[in-house]
Amino acid sequence: MAEALSSADYERLAEERLEPGPWAYLAGGSSDEWTLRENRAAFARWTFRPRVLCDVSDISTATTVLGTAVELPVVVAPVAYQQLYHPDGECATARAAAAAGVAMAVSTFSTRSHEEIAAAAPGIVQWCQLYVFQDRGVTREHLADAADAGCSAVVLTVDTPRLAQRERDLRVGFEIPSDLPLPYARAAIGTEAQNPADQFALLDASVSWRDLEWIAGEGRLPVVLKGIVTAEDAELAVEHGAAAIVVSNHGGRQLDGVPATLDALPEVVEAVAGRVEVYLDGGIRRGADVAKALALGARAVLAGRAPVFGLAAAGEDGVRHVLELLRDELALALCLLGCTSPDELTRAHVQRSAS
Ligand SMILES: Cc1cc2nc3c(=O)[nH]c(=O)nc-3n(C[C@H](O)[C@H](O)[C@H](O)COP(=O)(O)O)c2cc1C
Numbered sequence: 001m002a003e004a005l006s007s008a009d010y011e012r013l014a015e016e017r018l019e020p021g022p023w024a025y026l027a028g029g030s031s032d033e034w035t036l037r038e039n040r041a042a043f044a045r046w047t048f049r050p051r052v053l054c055d056v057s058d059i060s061t062a063t064t065v066l067g068t069a070v071e072l073p074v075v076v077a078p079v080a081y082q083q084l085y086h087p088d089g090e091c092a093t094a095r096a097a098a099a100a101g102v103a104m105a106v107s108t109f110s111t112r113s114h115e116e117i118a119a120a121a122p123g124i125v126q127w128c129q130l131y132v133f134q135d136r137g138v139t140r141e142h143l144a145d146a147a148d149a150g151c152s153a154v155v156l157t158v159d160t161p162r163l164a165q166r167e168r169d170l171r172v173g174f175e176i177p178s179d180l181p182l183p184y185a186r187a188a189i190g191t192e193a194q195n196p197a198d199q200f201a202l203l204d205a206s207v208s209w210r211d212l213e214w215i216a217g218e219g220r221l222p223v224v225l226k227g228i229v230t231a232e233d234a235e236l237a238v239e240h241g242a243a244a245i246v247v248s249n250h251g252g253r254q255l256d257g258v259p260a261t262l263d264a265l266p267e268v269v270e271a272v273a274g275r276v277e278v279y280l281d282g283g284i285r286r287g288a289d290v291a292k293a294l295a296l297g298a299r300a301v302l303a304g305r306a307p308v309f310g311l312a313a314a315g316e317d318g319v320r321h322v323l324e325l326l327r328d329e330l331a332l333a334l335c336l337l338g339c340t341s342p343d344e345l346t347r348a349h350v351q352r353s354a355s
Pocket residue numbers: 025026027039077078079080107108109129157226248249250251252253281282283284302303304305306
């Protein structure tokens with residue numbers, strides 16, 4: 001293939017390079033994959049309302065997330081088991097994120113520790129994605145490690161009390177290699193549970209709003225809640241002290257039938273009413289997608305599969321190029337919309353398409 005020009009090009013390269021198991025796990029959604037498709041389809045339901053003659057000679061994509069300066073309103077989403085996609089795993093992703101000046105959330109099922117990632121990617125803004133194990137000792141150690149390694153937030157994923165039915169994985173018999181390093185999960189898993197559903201069955205499905213205080217106290221870090229799609233839960237999140245909310249349906253991998261995140265975003269933004277930052281993930285493939293999410297009230301987005309397509313296709317360089325493409329596409333979208341920075345995007349820059 002000629003030079004990759006978009007994240008879709010990296011998606012094709014990743015599919016060519018990966019074995020069927022890791023590809024199914026990366027690309028797939030749950031059940032009928034309706035929500036997976038909706039996440040993408042929703043972006044096509046919103047069209048732009050550009051403004052002209054705005055002096056767009058000087059564009060910046062820079063912004064802040066949780067008060068930290070970043071080069072673009074994109075956070076690398078937590079994606080498990082990254083050594084399946086490249087031998088350097090999360091360290092390669094982190095080096096690319098640091099080079100692009102964006103924050104990265106590191107999965108509980110990471111194949112590298114926060115300390116290794118910090119050493120590999122000096123200056124990286126690292127967030128710790130948390131799943132709570134039934135064995136609270138394992139989770140306590142995870143949080144302590146994250147704080148010691150300089151993580152600046154805990155991203156508690158709240159949409160996964162158990163794993164949904166991932167039929168692509170089941171069809172190809174996807175299993176996690178028993179020697180895959182999992183510094184924050186192996187102590188709970190041992191070497192027995194080798195498919196994702198068995199590993200996720202070790203998480204504590206009893207976690208409730210009451211546990212947020214414990215998590216905030218143990219981690220001594222702001223807590224971001226990832227996986228909220230209703231106004232009711234957004235309100236509870238703010239009441240319980242969440243520092244931010246990620247409107248997420250886990251990339252269409254959990255409850256099939258929940259709406260596209262872009263469709264859920266307005267109700268969450270309205271409920272939160274500016275009290276905490278709201279992010280969105282699900283289906284981000286282009287800078288124009290980022291612009292639409294921001295116009296509808298997101299402070300930033302998280303990108304899950306797109307950077308990992310880059311990782312699988314070309315390691316650190318691939319992730320860096322995907323992030324550069326998102327940056328350049330966002331800068332172009334801002335310019336053509338008549339905005340000089342992400343903060344200038346408003347609800348008036350998009351409209352629900354008539355068709
Ligand atoms: C292969 C894969 C693994 C994932 N692992 C995790 C995880 O460990 N923790 C988590 O909170 N979300 C996880 N997610 C969900 C992502 O963080 C994010 O919500 C989703 O990928 C966003 O949709 P997108 O892939 O269309 O950008 C995973 C997603 C994928 C595709």
